[in-house]
Amino acid sequence: MSLRFAVLISGRGSNMLALEHATRDGRIDGRIVSVVSDRADAPGLAAAQTLGLETSVLEPAGGEDRGSFGKRLADRIREHGAELVALAGFMRILPGGFVREWQGRLLNIHPSLLPAFRGLHTHRRVLEAGERVHGCSVHFVVEELDAGPTVIQGRLSLRPGDDENSLSARVQRLEHIIYPRAVGWFASGRLAWRDGVALLDGRDSGSVIVEEDS
Ligand code: GRF
Secondary structure, three states, X not given: OOEEEEEXXXXXXXXXXXXXXXXXXXXXOEEEEEEEEOOOOOHHHHHHHHOOOOEEEOOOOOOOOHHHHHHHXXXXXHHOOOOEEEEOOOOOOOOHHHHHHOOOOEEEEEOOOOOOOOOOOHHHHHHHOOOOEEEEEEEEOOOOOOOOOEXXXXXXXXXXXXXXXXXXXXXXXXXXXXXXXHHHHHHOOOEEEEXXXXXXXXXXXXXXXXXXXX
């Protein structure tokens, strides 16, 4: 059965587009039923509309607390019958109520090799720390930020002369490979959450790794 999923964005939406392409070429047995942005000016919104996707903007009202915004967001997603929510550059911390409701059906993509470099500005911090490898991770979302079980990672080796821009571009290319793969697994029933563990084909996924040059 084809998976109905929602994608939440705040910006460019290149991961949302990668997911959409994967539904079109059959890598994901499913379709995006709703693209929701918390910013009316997110470039990804226009791109989604061009592709004919259902889009909406949901901005927190002045003074609205996170819990109330989260409830409205969950209502919006449920309206479209989504069975999975994919966060794709959604720059808002979701409230506990939302995360608990969608637990096991809520994925995120993060630009680092988790558990290293949770949070923001990962490329800069990787460079400052003198790391030799970097990458990105798809993980199930739990209440603690960027702490949920990892499903798949993309990994690259730093090159002389790498800067934030080059790392961002290289990491994004990997993101566009691994996110559709993770959602495709979920859609086909191969990926599931059980008691806080990401199971792929019934076993702890232990984080599958895609190397940049593979
Ligand atoms: C990605 O780098 C993702 O890892 C992070 O936000 C960025 C979103 O990029 N969570 P895009 O909007 O999908 O192009």
